[in-house]
Each structure stands twice: as structure tokens, then as C-alpha cells.
Amino acid sequence: MIEFKNVSKQFPAGFRAVENLNLTVRRGELCVLIGPSGCGKTTTMRMVNRLIAPSSGHILIEGVDNATLAEEDLRRKIGYAIQQIGLFPHMTVAENIAVVPKLLHWEEDRIRHRVDELLALVGLDPELYRNQYPRQLSGGQQQRVGVARALGADPPIMLMDEPFGAVDPITRATLQDEFLQIQSTVGKTIIFVTHDIDEAIRMGDRIAVMRDGKLVQYETPDNLLAAPVDRFVRDFVGADRQLKRLGLIPVSDVMNTDPPRVFITDTLEAATEQFTRHNVKSVFVVDKRDHVLRGWLDREQMRTGRSLIDAMHEGNVHDIAVRETASVRDALSVMVTRSFRVTPVVDKQGRLKGSITLNALQEIIQSRAADATNGDGVELGTTAESRP
Ligand SMILES: Nc1ncnc2c1ncn2[C@@H]1O[C@H](COP(=O)(O)OP(=O)(O)OP(=O)(O)O)[C@@H](O)[C@H]1O
Ligand SMILES: [Mg+2]
Numbered sequence: 001m002i003e004f005k006n007v008s009k010q011f012p013a014g015f016r017a018v019e020n021l022n023l024t025v026r027r028g029e030l031c032v033l034i035g036p037s038g039c040g041k042t043t044t045m046r047m048v049n050r051l052i053a054p055s056s057g058h059i060l061i062e063g064v065d066n067a068t069l070a071e072e073d074l075r076r077k078i079g080y081a082i083q084q085i086g087l088f089p090h091m092t093v094a095e096n097i098a099v100v101p102k103l104l105h106w107e108e109d110r111i112r113h114r115v116d117e118l119l120a121l122v123g124l125d126p127e128l129y130r131n132q133y134p135r136q137l138s139g140g141q142q143q144r145v146g147v148a149r150a151l152g153a154d155p156p157i158m159l160m161d162e163p164f165g166a167v168d169p170i171t172r173a174t175l176q177d178e179f180l181q182i183q184s185t186v187g188k189t190i191i192f193v194t195h196d197i198d199e200a201i202r203m204g205d206r207i208a209v210m211r212d213g214k215l216v217q218y219e220t221p222d223n224l225l226a227a228p229v230d231r232f233v234r235d236f237v238g239a240d241r242q243l244k245r246l247g248l249i250p251v252s253d254v255m256n257t258d259p260p261r262v263f264i265t266d267t268l269e270a271a272t273e274q275f276t277r278h279n280v281k282s283v284f285v286v287d288k289r290d291h292v293l294r295g296w297l298d299r300e301q302m303r304t305g306r307s308l309i310d311a312m313h314e315g316n317v318h319d320i321a322v323r324e325t326a327s328v329r330d331a332l333s334v335m336v337t338r339s340f341r342v343t344p345v346v347d348k349q350g351r352l353k354g355s356i357t358l359n360a361l362q363e364i365i366q367s368r369a370a371d372a373t374n375g376d377g378v379e380l381g382t383t384a385e386s387r388p
Helices: 041-048 071-077 093-097 099-103 108-121 139-150 169-186 197-203 221-226 231-237 241-246 268-278 328-338 358-371
Strands: 002-010 016-025 030-034 056-061 078-081 157-161 189-194 206-211 214-219 261-263 282-286 293-298 342-346 352-357
Touching (some): 016 189, 030 041, 041 056, 071 099, 078 139, 093 099, 169 197, 189 197, 206 221, 231 241, 241 328, 268 282, 328 358, 352 358
16 A cells, blocks of 8 residues: 655755665554654655655555655545644634645535534534634644544545654543544554554554664564564563563453352352362352342352351452453553452453453463564563563
8 A cells, every 4th residue: 555665865964864665554554653763754754745755766655656646646645644733823623624625625515514524533522623723722632633634635544643742641542542443443544653662552553663764673563572673672662572462462362251150149158169160269249130240259268258248359340350352461450459360351331251360361471472583571570671
């Protein structure tokens, strides 16, 4: 879909911002460009929509050299969310979003309809926001408008230069989730620039790591974390990369889908039998009707209770369990915080769907580390890099 072929950019002063770049972004994929400040990310991106002309090499868009495309084609095909948001301050939100559709001579009605549709898509009520000016919005709202503007003419390709750079970490995480949600329905081909490795791992189908104008490694997030090609990439992804990999595994992929459970209406004898049958130290207690998690029983404490409810540990589902959509890393975090050896997994309604044990986690980490070509960092929290 987007192909860089031997692309270099030398600025007049003689500075080589991009050197012999070869990179292919497949249709519907989100490619993250990442690297230290000044490594050539923005330059690379701006060569795609020809805001910067390469000194040598070619960039193909759907197989066609972008040097041969008409201006209008470029505008129609490629949306651009620039670094630092870059909304026009003297234009309303609606006018900002309408910039490209206007340039493409869309009819007024179609533009108005599109603006409202996009505002709703990025989570801003059109009634409230379409006539506001950028300075009246929070940073997060401005970034949403920036994304809406880039989506304006529904281009198949989006260039997003640190689109969530100017907001606090919590707002950023929300924007990331919202954008991934949008992307799962619109399926654009995206080049996304960031220098935040966590954002890259979360957002990217593949991650291109750049350094001094050169592509150092181009891989899926998991492969990048598993096998950084050199010291630079290894340092860049961070010493906790084995932990970060756990953040990529949905807990639903690895959980035990039939954990030992008893009903809250059961007798203590019935519960004791579960311990023996499954040879476990604890079992979950659920409602009989819909299996909503109510708490758990510890084997040791069984003797002291007179009834099951007496012996049970009650817990707020949100504190003791993780959702099906959580990552293995989230599950680990619950275990560490609460000193659990097993974490229940629940659905949105709090119904018990599975469980994951610390032992199972350890096995996952060990097998994944063995996969990695330079399989260091086997134990939790003591990767090779963090040892003195
Ligand atoms: N118009 C220009 N003329 C001369 N040099 C330039 C020009 N634009 C960028 N450069 C240089 O090219 C290099 C790459 O710049 P670029 O903006 O692509 O970096 P970046 O990776 O996007 O950095 P950041 O993370 O800070 O945004 C930098 O050293 C920059 O100074
Ligand atoms: Mg930049």
C-alpha cells in the first residue's frame, strides 16, 4: 500500500535526515515510526504526501509513484494529523474539520453531515463543539479534532505525527483506546509517529525503529520486544521488555476456562470436596443463577467456618478479578498487589469466565523467553539488562 524504495532525504545544508529507507506498510496496517528526536520520523512521513520531496528513491502509493500523483489525488488519499495538533486558531472546530473536503469541492450539505459524523466518531457532541474555537477546548479535545480533521475526506491512508503527544498520560491512554476502536471499524492504512515505546507497542501492527535517518528494525511489537536486533533497540524498548510482552497477551488466550468453583448456596462439605477433587488451595464462590463472582474460599480457613458464607472471603469483583479483555500483565499486577497466586477472570457483568495462576504465568514467560533468539530475561523483574 505504501512502499518506500531506497528513499533518502538530504536537506540543502547537507544534513542527511533520511538514508536509504526501504519500508512497506501493508493495507489496513498501522505502522509506528519510532526513534529519538531528530532521527527523521517527521521527514519520512512528510515525503509520503509530498510536503517534502525525497532527494532520491521512490514512494509508491497503491503501486503508483507518488511523484506522479495530482495534488488532488494526494489530498483525497492521504489524511494528515500534524505534530502539535496544528488546528487553525481562527477557524471553528467545524471549519477545521472541513478543510480538506472544501478543497475537494464537496457540497455544503455533505460537508456539514461529515463534520457531525466525525465529531461523534471521536467522542465530541457536535451540538456542543462544532462552533467552538480551538482555544476553547482542552488539549485532549483538540487532539480529537486533529484526528477528525485527518479523517475528513475519508482517506484510505492516514499520516499521524505524534497525534496524542500534547496530553497527559491518562487522556492519552483514553485517546489511544478510542482511536484503536475507530481503526477497527475504518481499517485505514496508517503511519503513526511517536517516541513513546508504550504507545508504539499498544498501537502498532508493526513498529519501525529509526536512528540517525536509518531504519534499524521493522517488526511486530512482540517480535521487537522478544528479539531486539542490537543494543540501541534493546535500550530503546526498555529493560522490562519481557513484562511489556505480557501486556500483549490477552488473558482470555491463556486462562483456564473452567476453574474450580462452588455456589454461594452450597454446603461446606460440598466445597471441601471441590478442594480434594481439584487439589487446589482456593476455589471461587459464585452465584448459582448466573455465576457472578462473589468471593473465594481458602482451604486452610475451611475448618473455622460454620457455613460457607462464614468461611468465604468476600471481594469487590473489580479489586480481585480482571476482565476477559485485560492482558496477562494486568493479571500479574493484580496478583502482585493482592498477593494472590490465582486471579479470577470475569466478563463485563462480573460472571466468572476463567482463572489464571502465577505458575501458568511463569510458564508463559519461560516458553516465550525460550522462543526469543537471544532469550535473556527469563525471570520476572530480573532481565539480563537490569542485573548489576
Ligand atoms: N527543513 C529542514 N532543513 C534542514 N534540516 C531539517 C529540515 N527539517 C528537518 N531537518 C533535520 O532533519 C532531521 C530529522 O528531522 P525530523 O523532523 O524528521 O525529526 P523527527 O524524528 O520527527 O524528530 P522529533 O521527534 O523531534 O519530531 C533533524 O536533524 C532536523 O534538524
Ligand atoms: Mg517530528
